[in-house]
Amino acid sequence: MANGWLGLNTALSGLRTSQQMLDITAHNIANVSTPGYSRQRAHIMASPPFSYPAFNRSGLPGQLGTGVMVSSIDRIRDIYLDQQINQQQGLTGYWTARSDVLATAEAAFPEPSNTGLGNELSKFWSSWEDLSANPSSSAARMAVLTQASSLAARFNRDSGQLSTQIAGVDSQVRGTIADINDYASQIAALNKQIQGIEISGDHANDLKDQRDQLVQQLNELVPTQSVAQKDGSITLLIGGTALVDHETARAISAVDNAAGHAVADWPGNDPVDVSGGKLKAYLETRDTTLVGYQNSLNQLAQQIAEQVNTAHQAGVDQTGAPGLALFTFAPGNAAPTIAVNAAIGNDPSKVVVAATAGAPGDTSIASRIADLANSATFGTGTQTPTDAYASFVGQIGADAKQATEMEGNGSLVLTELDNRRSSISGVSLDEEATDVIRFQQAYQASAKVITTINEMLDTLINRMI
Amino acid sequence: MRITNSMLTAQTLRDLQGNYAAMARAQEQVSSGKRLNRPSDNPPDAQQAIKYNQALSSVGQYLRNVQTAQNETATAEGALSSAGDSIQRLKELSLQAANDTLSATDRASILEEVNQLADQLVSLANTKNGDDYVFSGQKTTTPAYANASAVYGGDTSPITARIAQGQTLQINITADTAFGPALAAATQLAADLAAGTKPQGATIQSLDNALSAALTARTKIGAIDNRLAGASTFLADQQLSITAMLSNLEDADMPTVISEASTRQTAYQAAISVNAKILQKSLIDEL
Numbered sequence: 001m002a003n004g005w006l007g008l009n010t011a012l013s014g015l016r017t018s019q020q021m022l023d024i025t026a027h028n029i030a031n032v033s034t035p036g037y038s039r040q041r042a043h044i045m046a047s048p049p050f051s052y053p054a055f056n057r058s059g060l061p062g063q064l065g066t067g068v069m070v071s072s073i074d075r076i077r078d079i080y081l082d083q084q085i086n087q088q089q090g091l092t093g094y095w096t097a098r099s100d101v102l103a104t105a106e107a108a109f110p111e112p113s114n115t116g117l118g119n120e121l122s123k124f125w126s127s128w129e130d131l132s133a134n135p136s137s138s139a140a141r142m143a144v145l146t147q148a149s150s151l152a153a154r155f156n157r158d159s160g161q162l163s164t165q166i167a168g169v170d171s172q173v174r175g176t177i178a179d180i181n182d183y184a185s186q187i188a189a190l191n192k193q194i195q196g197i198e199i200s201g202d203h204a205n206d207l208k209d210q211r212d213q214l215v216q217q218l219n220e221l222v223p224t225q226s227v228a229q230k231d232g233s234i235t236l237l238i239g240g241t242a243l244v245d246h247e248t249a250r251a252i253s254a255v256d257n258a259a260g261h262a263v264a265d266w267p268g269n270d271p272v273d274v275s276g277g278k279l280k281a282y283l284e285t286r287d288t289t290l291v292g293y294q295n296s297l298n299q300l301a302q303q304i305a306e307q308v309n310t311a312h313q314a315g316v317d318q319t320g321a322p323g324l325a326l327f328t329f330a331p332g333n334a335a336p337t338i339a340v341n342a343a344i345g346n347d348p349s350k351v352v353v354a355a356t357a358g359a360p361g362d363t364s365i366a367s368r369i370a371d372l373a374n375s376a377t378f379g380t381g382t383q384t385p386t387d388a389y390a391s392f393v394g395q396i397g398a399d400a401k402q403a404t405e406m407e408g409n410g411s412l413v414l415t416e417l418d419n420r421r422s423s424i425s426g427v428s429l430d431e432e433a434t435d436v437i438r439f440q441q442a443y444q445a446s447a448k449v450i451t452t453i454n455e456m457l458d459t460l461i462n463r464m465i
Numbered sequence: 466m467r468i469t470n471s472m473l474t475a476q477t478l479r480d481l482q483g484n485y486a487a488m489a490r491a492q493e494q495v496s497s498g499k500r501l502n503r504p505s506d507n508p509p510d511a512q513q514a515i516k517y518n519q520a521l522s523s524v525g526q527y528l529r530n531v532q533t534a535q536n537e538t539a540t541a542e543g544a545l546s547s548a549g550d551s552i553q554r555l556k557e558l559s560l561q562a563a564n565d566t567l568s569a570t571d572r573a574s575i576l577e578e579v580n581q582l583a584d585q586l587v588s589l590a591n592t593k594n595g596d597d598y599v600f601s602g603q604k605t606t607t608p609a610y611a612n613a614s615a616v617y618g619g620d621t622s623p624i625t626a627r628i629a630q631g632q633t634l635q636i637n638i639t640a641d642t643a644f645g646p647a648l649a650a651a652t653q654l655a656a657d658l659a660a661g662t663k664p665q666g667a668t669i670q671s672l673d674n675a676l677s678a679a680l681t682a683r684t685k686i687g688a689i690d691n692r693l694a695g696a697s698t699f700l701a702d703q704q705l706s707i708t709a710m711l712s713n714l715e716d717a718d719m720p721t722v723i724s725e726a727s728t729r730q731t732a733y734q735a736a737i738s739v740n741a742k743i744l745q746k747s748l749i750d751e752l
Binding site: 029032033102103106107109110111112114118119121122123125126129130132133134135136137354358359360361362363367370373374386387389390391393394395396397398400401404415418419420422423424426427428429430432433434436437 | 466467468469470471472475476479501503504505506507508509511512513514515516517518519522523525526527529530533534595596597601602603604605606620622624625626627630631633715747748749751752
């Protein structure tokens with residue numbers, strides 16, 4: 001049977017609910033700048049009405065509502081959009097990392113310029129031209145040795161810079177693997193917490209926001225697949241193998257390969273299937289791209305050394321002795337090891353100018369070596385040395401440019417998706433302010449009802465005899 | 466679409482950063498004066514620029530080669546000119562000596578002058594440019610003639626100058642053709658005078674031939690010099706044109722770039738001040 005106190009309770013539920021909604025609004029406003037925060041809304045519904053169909057039901061017309069309640073606090077989030085963002089994060093992460101590595105690589109080749117390997121090559125060929133015009137000049141011979149030495153040093157240096165960079169990228173790989181493990185263990189810990197909370201029927205909104213944030217950051221490093229479980233935890237898979245399963249995180253280890261570089265393995269030594277993200281970019285640049293550049297440099301150095309040596313050894317030096325090889329190098333690894341033959345050292349008389357002894361004006365060998373500058377037998381076999389070098393630099397430039405552009409494109413897409421997510425999940429201060437006014441009024445109205453019922457009860461209790 | 470505060474701030478930040486980055490790029494071009502500051506700025510252009518740089522270096526080198534060659538030919542020309550004078554004098558002396566009315570003393574003094582002229586011709590044949598004998602072919606450390614009656618000590622191989630890609634030019638004359646006939650004739654003349662006879666008709670004729678040979682040699686050197694001068698002009702033109710092409714490729718057009726930098730800066734400043742005003746307002750202020 002209905003009585004005055006039902007009305008009080010109904011109004012009270014209104015007060016309580018308005019209070020709760022105001023609290024939720026306050027929470028939203030407080031978190032307007034929190035990254036990854038999704039706005040929360042109370043799901044309110046009318047509380048179970050009175051009376052239930054039963055044998056003992058009252059004879060009054062029913063059902064009579066009993067007020068309002070908050071049935072759940074939900075966060076406004078588009079899961080599908082999250083998946084899209086995570087995917088895009090992986091793509092963009094790949095190009096960002098690749099672009100960083102290649103920007104550093106191309107800084108080692110500051111072309112076009114008057115420093116750099118291109119210029120050293122020009123000066124080397126020039127020194128042979130000078131020698132062929134001044135065969136008896138000891139200064140011209142010395143200049144050839146100096147330029148040869150300078151050219152070799154430049155090859156050594158450029159190759160060395162690439163090597164240093166490869167080592168640097170290897171550190172990045174190890175660091176990234178450590179970061180992945182770190183995220184994984186944080187996500188596993190959150191899984192445990194969230195699972196504990198959701199068992200009791202609550203929504204762990206803020207913790208889920210945190211977890212989603214971590215998953216997004218993880219996806220920048222390596223693409224993962226996320227499978228939501230019924231108990232509120234998520235299972236993260238990389239290439240089909242679980243990284244995080246409920247509260248367990250499997251640690252990826254950085255195992256050294258034959259070259260002393262790290263590869264990512266699961267415990268048990270199965271390789272991790274890295275299909276994108278920063279990790280893939282680092283692995284790829286370290287093992288393929290930068291190594292490719294080193295190989296091109298090695299090829300050019302070796303070709304130059306071989307062809308110059310062949311010509312040099314076909315003639316005689318100033319003392320009439322057969323010419324020695326001008327350069328020494330390690331075949332297959334020419335760029336870091338190329339050097340002027342120690343047996344020639346700083347001795348200008350060992351520089352070969354003539355083909356045969358006795359004719360100091362014979363400059364055929366010097367001419368032949370100078371002609372190599374225009375000989376289309378370098379690089380791919382149909383390029384001059386300068387063409388081969390230019391095409392090498394062009395390749396680096398094109399790779400770097402492509403990476404930067406793809407990074408830019410990826411960023412734009414990510415921005416667009418982010419905007420959409422902000423639109424759905426972001427806090428709008430204007431909206432929240434309007435809600436504040438709304439809930440305040442609702443509160444005041446419910447309070448007014450209580451006052452009125454109080455007066456009515458007062459009449460009933462205190463003024464009736 | 467629902468617009469939230471975070472969207473507005475994020476967009477503002479992105480736009481400001483974009484403006485700033487564009488400004489930084491324009492500034493870089495202004496301060497370096499170059500459009501191409503790294504290969505990735507424009508990979509095909511960078512490739513071409515490397516090739517132009519090499520071409521420029523190459524052309525500069527050929528110019529130096531041509532200058533070195535011109536030094537050699539100038540030296541040779543001078544020597545051949547003096548030789549011509551000496552041979553002319555020998556011819557006069559030989560005609561004098563052919564005169565029947567000459568006394569023994571006269572013949573003796575003519576002989577002495579002939580010997581001196583012969584020595585002079587030897588010395589001219591052994592002209593050096595720096596440390597190299599100019600008329601000895603490729604045997605540049607060997608004198609052409611040890612003395613007036615010696616055999617030619619050099620060889621007949623060419624000294625070539627590399628004056629352009631794939632182009633070489635022989636720039637020397639060997640003493641055997643230029644000086645040989647003169648020395649042989651002078652030696653014969655001296656022998657005739659020493660023997661007390663008048664010079665034979667053949668000797669006088671051979672002096673004519675010697676003069677002719679010297680003149681021919683001089684003409685050849687002149688022709689070589691012409692070719693060198695032509696090469697020099699052509700190379701200088703090439704240098705100018707390659708430099709222009711390289712500049713087109715590499716260099717930033719200063720007026721354009723400076724105005725771009727200035728425009729970007731203005732845009733950036735405007736964006737900053739407008740955004741500062743917009744971002745502050747929300748309904749909360751009115752509550």
